[in-house]
Amino acid sequence: MEKQSDHGTILIVDDVEINRLVLEEIIKGMGYDAVSVESGEKAWELIQESRPQLLLTDISMPGMTGYELCRLVKGNQKTTDIPIVFISAFDDPKDIVEGFVLGGADYITKPFISEVVQARVGVHLRLNQASRELRDMNRRLQVSVNEQLRQMEQEKKNILYALADIAARNSAYEKEHLERLSRNSKILAQSMQLSPLFEDKVSDDYVDTIGLAAPLCDIGNIGVPMDVLRKAQVTEEENAIVRSHADIGAKLLRDLHVGNDYNDFISAAIDIARCHHENWDGSGYPDGRKENEIPLAAQIVSIMEAYCDLTEKGGCSREEALESMKKEAGVKFNPAILEICCKISRQLC
16 A cells, blocks of 8 residues: 555455446545555555555445444554545345444445545545544653643543534534534523522532533534434434434543543543433433433533523423423433523523
8 A cells, every 4th residue: 555645545456447446536536645455454464564644435335244344444453543434235224233333433335426426435434533642642641741641631521522513513503503502501500509309419610610511412423323313203213323313422531541630621521422312201312311420510411412402493482482491301311400490581591
């Protein structure tokens, strides 16, 4: 494999020559180097010699299949972080789900649409670059002085918020959605300090932490295909993919090593990312937690996310949104927190 350019090299694996040629033209048109091979075996040899920045692989090939190649790449510590995008004529949701389970980052169906390939490839190259930057910063943190640590942790936050913003836009949210969710979650947490039920659980620092962590609730959507996120109705298999964002977001945040000053922020962000779709009656996901098994931060953000959704995508007024949410008291939401939310609703933006 040729040494990759500053833009990076993309490895294409397909046993059909015309498919390789079409993809090479698309990739080169984006300004990237493209190398193509006709088998999984040859691809694995090249990957071990010189890591590509991205792997585009067919699924059904003679000899080693794309799934088997994926297992090798993801099972090797030196290559596990290479993003893999499956390319296939198969569009059965079961095939798509299997690809994600094995560690694939995306799935493009044939025949190829140039704009779709460019968009998907561009997203995963940017995400991979961001991930490498995060890992590089972690290594630098170990030898930095305290002031440098604080600066780099803020940079990490900025990257996380940038990823969260991409995830929100992939889900068709308006630009101001995350700012609104942050502000409203902070207002609700602050109001809870006045309640005997929560006054010993919600400190001033906790309020600030909720405001910082709330925008990261759906950061896991960065790992869910945009076309699935934006579907009005999804299949059972697609719904499983959407729900996986809770695990993806929590893992992304858990893998981020931070200094002591940021432990509360990351801990709250993990709780929120994983548990904000848990329901008060235990009917939510991913773990089916109920009542106070659900972290308080996730309970707060769950209510405010529903409010923001209803007043943004749902087109509801404040009063209409709250009336709708009251029907879910004791089912989806903690009734005590929802009651506080209703009392201070005029403060919400």
